[in-house]
Amino acid sequence: xxxxxxxxxxxxxxxxxxxxxxxxxxxxxxxxxxxxxxxxxxxxxxxxxxxxxxxxxxxxxxxxxxxxxxxxxxxxxxxxxxxxxxxxxxxxxxxxxxxxxxxxxxxxxxxxxxxxxxxxxxxxxxxxxxxxxxxxxxxxxxxxxxxxxxxxxxxxxxxxxxxxxxxxxxxxxxxxxxxxxxxxxxxxxxxxxxxxxxxxxxxxxxxxxxxxxxxxxxxxxxxxxxxxxxxxxxxxxxxxxxxxxxxxxxxxxxxxxxxxxxxxxxxxxxxxxxxxxxxxxxxxxxxxxxxxxxxxxxxxxxxxxxxxxxxxxxxxxxxxxxxxxxxxxxxx
Ligand SMILES: C[S@@+](CC[C@H](N)C(=O)[O-])C[C@H]1O[C@@H](n2cnc3c(N)ncnc32)[C@H](O)[C@@H]1O
Numbered sequence: 001x002x003x004x005x006x007x008x009x010x011x012x013x014x015x016x017x018x019x020x021x022x023x024x025x026x027x028x029x030x031x032x033x034x035x036x037x038x039x040x041x042x043x044x045x046x047x048x049x050x051x052x053x054x055x056x057x058x059x060x061x062x063x064x065x066x067x068x069x070x071x072x073x074x075x076x077x078x079x080x081x082x083x084x085x086x087x088x089x090x091x092x093x094x095x096x097x098x099x100x101x102x103x104x105x106x107x108x109x110x111x112x113x114x115x116x117x118x119x120x121x122x123x124x125x126x127x128x129x130x131x132x133x134x135x136x137x138x139x140x141x142x143x144x145x146x147x148x149x150x151x152x153x154x155x156x157x158x159x160x161x162x163x164x165x166x167x168x169x170x171x172x173x174x175x176x177x178x179x180x181x182x183x184x185x186x187x188x189x190x191x192x193x194x195x196x197x198x199x200x201x202x203x204x205x206x207x208x209x210x211x212x213x214x215x216x217x218x219x220x221x222x223x224x225x226x227x228x229x230x231x232x233x234x235x236x237x238x239x240x241x242x243x244x245x246x247x248x249x250x251x252x253x254x255x256x257x258x259x260x261x262x263x264x265x266x267x268x269x270x271x272x273x274x275x276x277x278x279x280x281x282x283x284x285x286x287x288x289x290x291x292x293x294x295x296x297x298x299x300x301x302x303x304x305x306x307x308x309x310x311x312x313x314x315x316x317x318x319x320x321x322x323x324x325x326x327x328x329x330x331x332x
Pocket of ligand 1: 117121161163164165166167168169184185186188189201210211213227228230233234242
């Protein structure tokens with residue numbers, strides 16, 4: 001871990017040494033938030049919160065991610081003061097009155113976000129398959145995924161599809177694995193997925209209700225995990241990648257297909273998107289952070305413009321490394 005010099009240390013301690021800023025750090029330790037969500041959690045005006053955030057960012061304690069008209073804040077990882085920050089957070093008293101109240105409001109903000117997304121999916125469950133084909137070269141993405149999966153189908157015992165929706169990934173790739181399970185939070189989506197899987201006779205496939213942030217599976221069980229057009233809906237995409245890494249068996253792969261960075265702000269309002277796509281550097285950093293080794297990145301752009309702004313689809317493949325033989329021996 002990097003060590004701060006005296007000036008960096010003092011500036012980090014000064015920035016953290018104020019009640020509201022300490023509360024901001026405590027809340028960001030639970031997940032990334034926008035400025036307006038932070039104002040709701042801390043019950044303070046936006047200009048005040050923005051001022052505090054600027055001081056925290058200048059001191060290297062938080063990181064700012066502008067994306068369209070939203071700005072996300074999260075704790076800064078990998079700076080000279082990350083170790084100090086981790087210590088500060090560890091020492092914030094859990095039973096402090098303000099901290100407890102902030103956490104309660106944070107829970108409410110998360111709940112509201114989740115309800116908004118759920119309502120959207122419930123309302124769009126039936127038309128989702130049409131909706132998903134509107135902006136992107138869907139068949140091209142599926143062909144690329146097929147190539148990647150077929151290269152590993154010999155030993156595919158368990159395929160997991162997180163955020164399975166109408167079960168499209170299971171429908172087309174389920175037969176490559178001995179067993180395949182799709183998880184989704186939306187009961188309406190799962191109803192559609194079940195009837196679709198029955199219709200195509202995918203007997204080795206099943207769907208279950210489950211959150212990508214907390215997948216109801218043991219560690220090291222999956223040969224492949226797919227996240228197809230899911231991460232941009234999530235509060236905390238890093239958490240879903242950590243879960244994918246946890247459930248993957250060593251040598252297993254995660255396949256991600258999602259939008260590249262775009263500026264279609266309307267997708268937030270109209271389609272409950274939280275993130276306006278993902279840049280390659282950001283996705284690679286998240287995959288590395290979850291302990292996975294990036295193996296391949298591809299970007300697919302629409303061949304002809306539809307008149308509306310087109311969306312690029314990016315694909316990433318990453319592997320959970322086997323423990324080196326030497327480490328295995330030492331562990332025994
Ligand atoms: C855009 S759809 C994609 C569905 C499917 N992967 C596909 O490509 O056809 C996104 C799906 O993610 C699900 N979803 C959203 N948040 C989720 C979460 N936290 N855990 C599991 N599923 C989630 C939604 O209910 C929805 O079915």
